[in-house]
Amino acid sequence: MEKQYNPKQVEDKIYSCWIENSSFLASESSTKPPYSIVIPPPNVTGILHMGHALNNTIQDILIRYKRMDGFEALWLPGTDHAGIATQNVVEKKLALEEKNRHTLGREAFIQEVWKWKQEYHSTITKQLKKLGVSCDWDKERFTMDEGLSKAVREIFVKLYNDGLIYRGKYIINWCPRCQTALSDEEAAHQELAGKLWHFKYPFKNREGHMVVATTRPETMLGDTGIAVNPKDERYSDLIGQTVVLPLVNREIPIVADDFVDKSFGTGAVKVTPAHDPNDFHMGQRHAMEPIVVIDEAGTMCGEIPQKYIGQDRFACRKDLVEDMKALGLLEKEENHSHAVGHCYRCDTIVEPYYSDQWFVKMKPLAEGALQAALDNTITFYPKRWRKTYIDWMENTRDWCISRQIWWGHRIPVWYCQDCQETVVAVETPTKCNACHSQNLEQDNDVLDTWFSSWLWPFSTMGWPEKTDLVNKFYPTDTLVTAPEIIFFWVARMIMAGLYCTGKLPFTNIMLHGTVRDDTGKKMSKSLGNSIDPIEIIDQYGADALRFSLIMITAQGADVYLHPDTFDIGRNFANKLWNASRFLLGNIDQKVTFNTLPTTESFSAEDQWILSKLNKTIEGTRKAIDLFRLNEACHLLYDFIWHDFCDWYVEAKKADLYQNDSPDKKSNALNLCSYVLAHILKLLHPFMPYITEEIWHHLREKVSYAHITESELIMASTFPKVDISHTSDDIEEQFGLLQEIIIALRTVRSENNVPPEKRGKALIIPAKESTAQWLQSQTDLINLFVRLDETTIDSSASKPTFAGQAVVKGIQVFLELEGLIDREVEVARLTKEINHLKGVASKVKNKIENPNFVNKAPEAVVAKEKEKYQGLLTNLEQLEKNLKEMSKE
RNA sequence: GGGCGUUUAGCUCAGCUGGUAUAGAGUACCUGCCUUACAAGCAGGUGGUCGUUGGUUCGAAUCCAACAACGCCCACCA
Numbered sequence: 001m002e003k004q005y006n007p008k009q010v011e012d013k014i015y016s017c018w019i020e021n022s023s024f025l026a027s028e029s030s031t032k033p034p035y036s037i038v039i040p041p042p043n044v045t046g047i048l049h050m051g052h053a054l055n056n057t058i059q060d061i062l063i064r065y066k067r068m069d070g071f072e073a074l075w076l077p078g079t080d081h082a083g084i085a086t087q088n089v090v091e092k093k094l095a096l097e098e099k100n101r102h103t104l105g106r107e108a109f110i111q112e113v114w115k116w117k118q119e120y121h122s123t124i125t126k127q128l129k130k131l132g133v134s135c136d137w138d139k140e141r142f143t144m145d146e147g148l149s150k151a152v153r154e155i156f157v158k159l160y161n162d163g164l165i166y167r168g169k170y171i172i173n174w175c176p177r178c179q180t181a182l183s184d185e186e187a188a189h190q191e192l193a194g195k196l197w198h199f200k201y202p203f204k205n206r207e208g209h210m211v212v213a214t215t216r217p218e219t220m221l222g223d224t225g226i227a228v229n230p231k232d233e234r235y236s237d238l239i240g241q242t243v244v245l246p247l248v249n250r251e252i253p254i255v256a257d258d259f260v261d262k263s264f265g266t267g268a269v270k271v272t273p274a275h276d277p278n279d280f281h282m283g284q285r286h287a288m289e290p291i292v293v294i295d296e297a298g299t300m301c302g303e304i305p306q307k308y309i310g311q312d313r314f315a316c317r318k319d320l321v322e323d324m325k326a327l328g329l330l331e332k333e334e335n336h337s338h339a340v341g342h343c344y345r346c347d348t349i350v351e352p353y354y355s356d357q358w359f360v361k362m363k364p365l366a367e368g369a370l371q372a373a374l375d376n377t378i379t380f381y382p383k384r385w386r387k388t389y390i391d392w393m394e395n396t397r398d399w400c401i402s403r404q405i406w407w408g409h410r411i412p413v414w415y416c417q418d419c420q421e422t423v424v425a426v427e428t429p430t431k432c433n434a435c436h437s438q439n440l441e442q443d444n445d446v447l448d449t450w451f452s453s454w455l456w457p458f459s460t461m462g463w464p465e466k467t468d469l470v471n472k473f474y475p476t477d478t479l480v481t482a483p484e485i486i487f488f489w490v491a492r493m494i495m496a497g498l499y500c501t502g503k504l505p506f507t508n509i510m511l512h513g514t515v516r517d518d519t520g521k522k523m524s525k526s527l528g529n530s531i532d533p534i535e536i537i538d539q540y541g542a543d544a545l546r547f548s549l550i551m552i553t554a555q556g557a558d559v560y561l562h563p564d565t566f567d568i569g570r571n572f573a574n575k576l577w578n579a580s581r582f583l584l585g586n587i588d589q590k591v592t593f594n595t596l597p598t599t600e601s602f603s604a605e606d607q608w609i610l611s612k613l614n615k616t617i618e619g620t621r622k623a624i625d626l627f628r629l630n631e632a633c634h635l636l637y638d639f640i641w642h643d644f645c646d647w648y649v650e651a652k653k654a655d656l657y658q659n660d661s662p663d664k665k666s667n668a669l670n671l672c673s674y675v676l677a678h679i680l681k682l683l684h685p686f687m688p689y690i691t692e693e694i695w696h697h698l699r700e701k702v703s704y705a706h707i708t709e710s711e712l713i714m715a716s717t718f719p720k721v722d723i724s725h726t727s728d729d730i731e732e733q734f735g736l737l738q739e740i741i742i743a744l745r746t747v748r749s750e751n752n753v754p755p756e757k758r759g760k761a762l763i764i765p766a767k768e769s770t771a772q773w774l775q776s777q778t779d780l781i782n783l784f785v786r787l788d789e790t791t792i793d794s795s796a797s798k799p800t801f802a803g804q805a806v807v808k809g810i811q812v813f814l815e816l817e818g819l820i821d822r823e824v825e826v827a828r829l830t831k832e833i834n835h836l837k838g839v840a841s842k843v844k845n846k847i848e849n850p851n852f853v854n855k856a857p858e859a860v861v862a863k864e865k866e867k868y869q870g871l872l873t874n875l876e877q878l879e880k881n882l883k884e885m886s887k888e
Numbered sequence: 889g890g891g892c893g894u895u896u897a898g899c900u901c902a903g904c905u906g907g908u909a910u911a912g913a914g915u916a917c918c919u920g921c922c923u924u925a926c927a928a929g930c931a932g933g934u935g936g937u938c939g940u941u942g943g944u945u946c947g948a949a950u951c952c953a954a955c956a957a958c959g960c961c962c963a964c965c966a
Binding site (some may be wrong): 001003004005087189196213214215259261264265266268269271272277278279338384385387388391395406424445483485487504538544551552554556557563565567570571572573577578579580581582583585586626628630631637638643644646657690746748751752753755756760786815835836839843849850852853855856857861864867870871 | 890893894899900904907908909913915920921924926930940945946947950962963964965
């Protein structure tokens with residue numbers, strides 16, 4: 001083993017080894033209880049970013065933990081075809097070759113995308129593998145696989161037959177750049193600084209005009225009326241009147257509608273049913289036929305003045321304001337900020353657009369999905385997201401599922417060209433149901449990407465077929481994802497799961513935060529502030545990346561990433577590596593252990609480390625079970641670094657070096673191997689590579705019955721708590737010893753005693769029982785403090801001059817001729833006395849407060865009183881010592 | 889407009905059902921060490937009226953309320 005851990009030499013080799021051993025494969029026929037997770041499928045042409053790294057590390061930890069803990073663990077991987085996103089990428093590429101999808105034609109274009117998919121699909125999966133993910137790659141799926149496509153058609157037909165899918169002319173969010181409809185969720189609102197223009201619309205049959213306020217002047221060309229609130233007295237006598245729409249000279253009515261807010265703008269609103277969702281609904285209420293004046297590319301069209309035709313909507317806005325101004329019809333303009341929808345794929349401002357689209361009725365689907373959250377059969381981690389989910393479920397609006405793009409699942413609907421009959425079918429129909437004509441044409445649109453993703457937990461397992469995979473692993477257990485897609489994906493999967501399978505697709509939802517840079521900005525390629533996980537893996541290793549990321553991520557909180565963060569994991573891996581190297585380096589010939597040494601041979605540190613180990617096992621399990629992975633990391637970090645390396649291994653060095661006492665050495669090796677093997681197992685889900693590598697080295701030197709039996713650590717068993725080893729008393733006792741050692745080290749350090757100067761310690765405990773126990777620990781004290789001799793004597797008198805401290809009533813002296821500085825000691829003791837005085841007065845107030853004594857639990861009161869006595873004893877001794885020292 | 893979150897050491901953050909000799913870690917900083925596992929290390933140290941103000945309580949970083957700053961999500965005010 002080399003002096004520094006080198007992940008590069010290890011990681012790829014080990015991943016291949018796992019693959020060769022089929023270690024990730026889950027079996028439908030296993031008798032073990034199932035545990036399953038489906039991956040949130042990354043975009044097929046995506047590249048790995050820190051969000052993926054976090055998301056997949058969490059899943060890998062859960063799946064490895066469960067796999068080691070006796071479950072048949074399936075982590076089902078796959079990718080998403082990401083309709084609009086992927087089509088955009090391929091179109092961009094085509095544009096470079098001066099081609100576009102229309103010149104290519106639909107068939108050729110789709111082939112082009114498939115080609116792209118084949119080429120780039122491996123990027124993201126290769127990158128995931130570098131992270132060390134233990135996905136069952138044999139079961140990898142793609143949302144446009146034949147089976148999954150069939151599932152999409154099945155559910156479409158089922159929903160249609162149940163009356164839950166309909167087609168209609170509605171106003172929807174339209175991206176003029178992508179030239180497709182978007183769902184409400186895909187139109188992300190952003191606050192923009194805009195203007196509010198007040199326009200005058202002259203009356204037809206009388207003098208004067210109405211003043212309407214608008215943020216979108218260009219839509220006035222499509223106005224079909226003016227609406228006012230029926231209770232608005234300013235306008236009550238004008239309802240029913242007619243105004244003449246300037247520039248187009250169309251006569252339009254003034255109507256009354258409750259929607260209108262009297263207090264906003266002028267209290268009168270122009271109604272443009274074809275270009276505003278509210279106006280659309282108002283138009284319906286007042287039988288107004290929408291007039292389209294903006295086309296699918298965002299340019300002006302229709303029966304409007306010639307000069308505007310073909311103009312971009314924003315250019316037209318400018319001109320129109322000028323023209324109205326010229327006519328004297330612009331009353332005023334004011335600044336106004338408002339939320340405007342943007343395409344979540346290309347960020348273009350969304351245009352409300354009136355067109356024929358397909359919709360899913362959400363209300364009926366939402367009922368069960370809502371109930372699952374209300375009665376907590378589904379659990380959110382952290383739980384605050386439950387409310388967000390419930391709010392959305394209670395206010396669902398119908399889901400626009402048709403997209404005017406080519407890459408995706410084509411809508412399984414055919415129109416008879418002869419009798420106009422609509423045929424909805426899973427398999428391509430050969431003839432019309434009504435007139436038997438074979439002249440059928442399929443709907444041109446494809447389905448929203450999420451219409452396939454919402455089936456992911458079961459379509460990937462073969463649904464609608466009743467496969468063994470579904471039987472064994474569906475429903476899944478935990479979904480790990482980001483809160484951004486609760487509505488897009490999580491909520492819809494729950495609806496689809498209930499609707500298709502009658503079961504919730506998962507019961508735990510773990511939502512992790514967003515990865516941000518150190519200034520709090522979301523990491524993204526376009527902002528150029530992202531840290532590339534692959535670069536970090538190259539530099540620090542996958543384990544370091546994983547461990548660092550998880551350790552700094554509190555449950556559900558956003559992660560602020562600084563490049564130095566990864567030092568934590570790298571240094572920790574190196575620490576573990578060196579501790580292992582040291583232990584294994586002390587084994588000359590392979591040793592075999594069957595059990596721990598007899599209890600009688602345990603030293604204090606043996607009992608202590610076993611107790612700590614088992615507390616760590618308990619804590620780690622609990623933390624993972626509650627999805628508090630950062631807590632598990634901290635527990636392991638502290639135990640391994642501070643308890644095991646800093647104290648236990650140090651304490652065992654003497655035994656390990658000594659070859660003249662083979663029993664001692666053997667016992668030390670036994671215990672060290674035992675603890676190390678457990679450490680590796682506990683850490684494996686978090687740092688799979690290095691633990692596997694050390695495991696390999698460990699097994700070359702040590703055979704430990706029932707512990708190192710498995711050739712690969714990933715196939716070994718996760719440690720279970722052995723309460724026969726846990727003891728608070730032992731931990732407390734050893735803790736006292738540690739405090740004494742630290743006190744002595746502090747004396748040395750504060751007095752700048754050179755390391756090579758050894759010395760003597762005198763320890764005067766108050767109690768004889770303590771003295772006896774400490775007597776058995778003098779070797780350890782000598783070792784840790786670098787002393788020649790430690791004397792424990794409860795009846796000894798104080799040395800005339802020495803470095804000193806008082807630890808829980810135990811007086812500790814360090815005797816080093818000429819090396820202890822009186823001033824330093826006086827200062828230290830004074831400081832300590834002042835500190836303790838402060839504490840003591842606080843405790844005194846407490847125990848003298850009758851309210852506290854009467855109302856607080858007896859145990860708490862007793863504890864405080866005991867604490868106070870202890871403080872007094874310490875203070876008394878310190879003050880006495882200080883006085884004596886000052887006298888000399 | 890509604891909802892949610894955050895505010896703790898110079899920096900990044902833990903701190904769960906209120907009670908640990910009096911708030912922890914990493915990092916940074918100061919001191920001493922290349923001590924035969926590890927300088928990516930070891931030992932010791934400095935550093936905090938836990939955003940503000942009230943309240944509940946014997947007791948509050950922790951529970952409640954208001955306020956402030958920052959951030960996020962949702963929403964059809966033209």
